[in-house]
Amino acid sequence: MTDPLTARRDLGLALRFAAISKHYGSVEALRPTDLEVRPGEFLTLLGPSGSGKTTLLNLTAGYLEPTSGSVFIGERDVTRVPARHRNVGMVFQNYALFPHMTVEKNVAYGLKVRGVAQPEIVRRVAEALAQVQLESFGKRTIQQMSGGQQQRVALARALVIEPDVLLMDEPLGALDRQLRKTVQLELRRLHEAHRRTTIYVTHDQEEALVLSDRVAVMRDGRIMQIGTAAELYGHPADVFVAGFIGESNLLPAKVTAIMGQVVEAEVPALGRRVTAGLLPGLVVGGAAKLLIRPEHLLLDAPGEAIEATVEETVYLGELLALALVLRDGTKVWLRRFADREIPRGSRVRVGWQPDALRILPE
């Protein structure tokens, strides 16, 4: 009997950052950061441009030297190891394929410079091209390949060297929406097959949620929160994370009391006080935001409710999105199944799921 764990021969190595930072003069591209990526994990760095995600990627690959801190791949401290000895595969945003080489030569490059024997190069290149479904495209020039195909060549080139860690810098950024969906599923299939430790950089939350085991949300050179998609969506640590992942209604609130692990806040838009789990950063008397996801607002539900007017209705296929104006003029979005028509201008009573409310620090 084979042990299922040892049978997975491609299981990647762990990746660990210890207090790593990068400054450019007085600009802090990355503040001191600790992060551990598990062997075989698919971790996404999600954040707006300038949030430090590409910096972290370049520090991993060895294209940048950190100002302070260390990088470990497995047990090995690679902080001072040059990029070419790190065994890290990278897929660039613009693919960075070598324009003067054929598809085959591009994929073979990493094996050739490592001195792998020719027959083995031929075999492994064919294997890598088959993995990305480009078996018959080896002899083509890069210019003859479409954007989506080039993206797959770049992936094959990075995978063929059997890297300990695979890095991807917004690899789907240049593709159209339809193709992105296909490639997302493709990437997930490849990751399932190899379980290679992967860091994926994107500013697209949907991509992050589809692909990742865990997502780290970054802003201003720091990781704001890290967790599974469900954790980030259900329990965002602050207003930024809540706004970046999923749709959200954020209503102004003021903390009135803290009792153990429960916080109570006054929400003028709802005309009442609500309670939620306590989060770091909340103080009595301090300003906060009440988060209600659009699907947690309920029409004509029993229990607590307030009056609202339907200002706008948007059909999203099976879903219906309603823009509601509350008594004090605040606008919120509500989402529900499109099981009946709700005319614009109608007066409705809006309730909410009490346990889905989150009170977030500003």
Add this chain to the structure above:
Amino acid sequence: MNTSPLPVRIAAHALAGLVLAFLVLPILAVVPASFNHATFIYLPPKAVSWRWYNSFFADKEWMTTLLNSLEVAVLVTLLSVALGTLAALGLERMGRRGRMAMAGLFMAPMIVPVIITGVALYRSAIEIGLSGTTWAVLLGHTVLALPLVIINVGISLRAVDPNWLRAATGLGASPWTVFRSITLPNILPGLVGGGVFAFLTSFDEVVVSIFLAGHQGKTLPVKMWEAIRIELTPEAAVAATMMILLAVVLFVAARFATRHKEASR
């Protein structure tokens, strides 16, 4: 242009033709002149013959200076392409300010009047005991050719994506391997172009050569200058025809070399 009235178009074409004729005809005039049979340069030639070609190729001094020029031009090409490529690579990696300052220094020989460069090199050559040698001519021409190589290679370097180099490095290539397998093939058109300019700069250079070349280092243009000043034989026209031919051949060849590269892009 196409919407202009017919007379305007005719005038424009005529003007362009005149300018072209003004530029090219005086140069082309030496070609019939070289086939002259007479001892003086007559235009048009009264009788056509290879007489002066035979005498040009039989003359020891014409041949020595021609070979000298070819040798110097080849060496200048090799030296300035090697140094110029290194300089262009270095400039590419410098900060903005340093690059501006250094590029200014490298470009100086193109901006400073050649006569001043000539005098300066002459003084320096005497100082280090090279005056009148082929070495002096070789180094002097390299100074003049270097900016052309740096400009050509610099332009083609701008088309090299820094991510190609990162990708190659990440795949395990050493800096030298990255240069040889990624950078070099992509800047080859610039190298070839710069090399052709360097060759021609050296091959037709007169001013600096007159200062630096003694009898040992005398080049074809210097010999031509002497010949025209002193005797005005049609052999000078033969030499000029040879130079024009070589220049045309080199440019066409360079064009082919670079066009081939671009087509495979």
